[in-house]
Amino acid sequence: MTSTATSTAINVGLMGLGVVGTGVAATLLRENSPISDVAGRPVNLKKVLVRDLSRSRDIDLPSGFLTADPEDILSDPDIHIVVEVMGGTDPAKGYLKRALSAGKHVVTANKEVMAKSGPELLALARENGVNLLFEASVGGGIPIVGCLMNELAANEIRSIRSIINGTTNYILTRMANQGTNFQVALSEAQGLGYAEADPTNDIEGIDAGYKLTILASLAYRRRFKPEDVYLEGISKLEPQDFRYARELGYAIKSLAISSLDNGAVQLRVHPVMVPNEHMLAKVDGVYNAVEVDGSLCGQVLFHGMGAGREPTTSAVVGDVIEAARKMGGHPAGPHQGAAQNETSISVRPMGNLQTRYYIRLDVADRPGVLAQIAKALGDGQISIAEVLQKDTQPETESAELVITTHPAKEASVQMALEVIAGLPEVRRVSNTLRIEE
Amino acid sequence: MTSTATSTAINVGLMGLGVVGTGVAATLLRENSPISDVAGRPVNLKKVLVRDLSRSRDIDLPSGFLTADPEDILSDPDIHIVVEVMGGTDPAKGYLKRALSAGKHVVTANKEVMAKSGPELLALARENGVNLLFEASVGGGIPIVGCLMNELAANEIRSIRSIINGTTNYILTRMANQGTNFQVALSEAQGLGYAEADPTNDIEGIDAGYKLTILASLAYRRRFKPEDVYLEGISKLEPQDFRYARELGYAIKSLAISSLDNGAVQLRVHPVMVPNEHMLAKVDGVYNAVEVDGSLCGQVLFHGMGAGREPTTSAVVGDVIEAARKMGGHPAGPHQGAAQNETSISVRPMGNLQTRYYIRLDVADRPGVLAQIAKALGDGQISIAEVLQKDTQPETESAELVITTHPAKEASVQMALEVIAGLPEVRRVSNTLRIEE
Numbered sequence: 001m002t003s004t005a006t007s008t009a010i011n012v013g014l015m016g017l018g019v020v021g022t023g024v025a026a027t028l029l030r031e032n033s034p035i036s037d038v039a040g041r042p043v044n045l046k047k048v049l050v051r052d053l054s055r056s057r058d059i060d061l062p063s064g065f066l067t068a069d070p071e072d073i074l075s076d077p078d079i080h081i082v083v084e085v086m087g088g089t090d091p092a093k094g095y096l097k098r099a100l101s102a103g104k105h106v107v108t109a110n111k112e113v114m115a116k117s118g119p120e121l122l123a124l125a126r127e128n129g130v131n132l133l134f135e136a137s138v139g140g141g142i143p144i145v146g147c148l149m150n151e152l153a154a155n156e157i158r159s160i161r162s163i164i165n166g167t168t169n170y171i172l173t174r175m176a177n178q179g180t181n182f183q184v185a186l187s188e189a190q191g192l193g194y195a196e197a198d199p200t201n202d203i204e205g206i207d208a209g210y211k212l213t214i215l216a217s218l219a220y221r222r223r224f225k226p227e228d229v230y231l232e233g234i235s236k237l238e239p240q241d242f243r244y245a246r247e248l249g250y251a252i253k254s255l256a257i258s259s260l261d262n263g264a265v266q267l268r269v270h271p272v273m274v275p276n277e278h279m280l281a282k283v284d285g286v287y288n289a290v291e292v293d294g295s296l297c298g299q300v301l302f303h304g305m306g307a308g309r310e311p312t313t314s315a316v317v318g319d320v321i322e323a324a325r326k327m328g329g330h331p332a333g334p335h336q337g338a339a340q341n342e343t344s345i346s347v348r349p350m351g352n353l354q355t356r357y358y359i360r361l362d363v364a365d366r367p368g369v370l371a372q373i374a375k376a377l378g379d380g381q382i383s384i385a386e387v388l389q390k391d392t393q394p395e396t397e398s399a400e401l402v403i404t405t406h407p408a409k410e411a412s413v414q415m416a417l418e419v420i421a422g423l424p425e426v427r428r429v430s431n432t433l434r435i436e437e
Numbered sequence: 438m439t440s441t442a443t444s445t446a447i448n449v450g451l452m453g454l455g456v457v458g459t460g461v462a463a464t465l466l467r468e469n470s471p472i473s474d475v476a477g478r479p480v481n482l483k484k485v486l487v488r489d490l491s492r493s494r495d496i497d498l499p500s501g502f503l504t505a506d507p508e509d510i511l512s513d514p515d516i517h518i519v520v521e522v523m524g525g526t527d528p529a530k531g532y533l534k535r536a537l538s539a540g541k542h543v544v545t546a547n548k549e550v551m552a553k554s555g556p557e558l559l560a561l562a563r564e565n566g567v568n569l570l571f572e573a574s575v576g577g578g579i580p581i582v583g584c585l586m587n588e589l590a591a592n593e594i595r596s597i598r599s600i601i602n603g604t605t606n607y608i609l610t611r612m613a614n615q616g617t618n619f620q621v622a623l624s625e626a627q628g629l630g631y632a633e634a635d636p637t638n639d640i641e642g643i644d645a646g647y648k649l650t651i652l653a654s655l656a657y658r659r660r661f662k663p664e665d666v667y668l669e670g671i672s673k674l675e676p677q678d679f680r681y682a683r684e685l686g687y688a689i690k691s692l693a694i695s696s697l698d699n700g701a702v703q704l705r706v707h708p709v710m711v712p713n714e715h716m717l718a719k720v721d722g723v724y725n726a727v728e729v730d731g732s733l734c735g736q737v738l739f740h741g742m743g744a745g746r747e748p749t750t751s752a753v754v755g756d757v758i759e760a761a762r763k764m765g766g767h768p769a770g771p772h773q774g775a776a777q778n779e780t781s782i783s784v785r786p787m788g789n790l791q792t793r794y795y796i797r798l799d800v801a802d803r804p805g806v807l808a809q810i811a812k813a814l815g816d817g818q819i820s821i822a823e824v825l826q827k828d829t830q831p832e833t834e835s836a837e838l839v840i841t842t843h844p845a846k847e848a849s850v851q852m853a854l855e856v857i858a859g860l861p862e863v864r865r866v867s868n869t870l871r872i873e874e
Contacts, residue, residue, distance in 0.1 A: 027591065027733065141734030143584050146584070147584065151580030151583040154751050154755045221474075298748055299741060300580070300739065300740065302740075303738040304735060304738065305736075314591050317733070318587070322590075
């Protein structure tokens, strides 16, 4: 257990030396770094865990720093803070548990572990009187985790609407600005290193779902699980959706949304039409943004780089400084989110969502089609706001029909869409998007 | 001195019951408020200092809460946290000093006192082992003070560019959107309660200068004084400046800017032309925004309500929660900004500024005028980027000439403008604005 006096040096063990680990190591090793001054005591990097000692690296580390044996960090009583930037659940989660149990403070960038096991790990931190900090798990250089824990703590959070996956936002920005299709934009993102070879986690909303789980657990002081989040990816979007969105005055963004209503919270990640004037509509490329609507602060928007070596290092080293400042002080306070005195806020099923919808249909260009579709919607109590008929093609007798609705219930809309898809005149329900006002 | 155990209740003494004080009292008194749960111990409002006991108020306080005697708060050993929302330097500063000396934690919304005497008060807090927190002094509901102290602490702050006076931004937004002149927009702001009867503090940049002094002291860990900030108000702006700005692709905003260059920081508040694409150009009405450019995090933008009862209450009560959490812990750490281990960053004089300029001249519509003006600029090593000749009026033989320059030195531009103002063909140097890229 760390009972270091105020002026004693703090030793850091770093687990992982990928892109972010390299940034963290470089920052902690920099000469004349102000970090020790800011933290109020010397902060030293002592050991770095890597998988392969022989690999060549972007950074020159003093000899003896590298190790392939996690015990050199986990069993060293002189290491006070463990920084985990390996990613993935295994073996990272096991290392985090061991570090906390050994009385070490832990700083992690691991959104997957924090989303799946945050409450368990935070409880372990409390038991051991240490801090578990995870600013880097959401939003890179945007200080949203700390703000929800601390600066905005006086608020009841009515909603969080966020763009927290830069890969997805890059692809959507390209599709909107260049009119490219999804596959081309994805390949481009892969070429630039913004998307991985297997892009599933990003484009299907899984990554954003992890991050939303973490934010919601902090905002509502209750443990949520990744399975509580409704996920819908962006691969179904087509160039014409962006054209119609522009015509209707909207941008298409993949938002991660949590909204509180009558003691229940709805958690969802899906593409959304956002009015052009809204700040979130203006967030382009790999940028991230988080809009928090609090009972007192109103809407506060945070905008910045959500990923990458330096922004993530900003978050990790900020947490190292916080852990160093707190040593000898009050660790593991109630502000570590979730677990202690949980609220009784429940998860609202997706079918209960009440919002406006955009529906794009490929229909036979024959009289009476619109009447049948309107009837199916009317039967579900869904009222039409606007209809655009587009791309009528006499040779195939087909037309594209775009309908926007007034606020309606998700479950009713899904049922009506099934009816509509079964109509003989409807060739395809091409896409459905929720409209956020 | 407060040596309260973890579960003991925390008592709050509130000084001031104006707009913000009423919000703070209402929030602390609310039934089923989650604040005690979030703070980890009961937080109770115990006394409220007002000037006039007999005045009718927007809030029902339990009997015995109100007092007109500051001793009822300052000399009560059972009050652990003093919240000051009176404003002004006198008697507020004296009360803050007495509260800190008595070992009470202090939360203040007082930008004037913090800008003028922050380092002195923070030193006093440290001596007495208590916290002095001031999130509400800048940016209302935007958590910029805490973020500079904590979440962004790993960064060297390269620059802060901010819209931190809502009154000014409201007036500029009206002038830009409605083409109204300054006086009309100001009267409107006064009618809506956004501007005071004497608007000097807002429109001359004094208020923004206080806030910038506070932010810069945190960002650069050095004590700055309000006098270190160059101030220029918005009253010289005319409708045609907004027309030309639009034509050139810019918005006009009053920015509070601190920028670090070669170990020296420049602090300034003045109207600026901002490219339309920039996020700061899109901040309208009474909204505030702060863009921090950090060595690691890159550009992070915070956007939200910078004033008003609820947003400021969010900041004040957030600080009360933080103080309550820290009690028994490590108070007055190095993260309280300024004073301890000051950096040696100096203030760069305004004449050293290097930026682009917009110059609007009222000139005689005669041949050779532009050549003379161009010569005056050229003599000062100032190179012209663009020239617009406008509003030529044959009857008065006058014309409006708008010139933008490439980056040039402020001192040279001011000297050249003196020469230009002395030319017989120049009737008036109507306005000069700096252009921010």
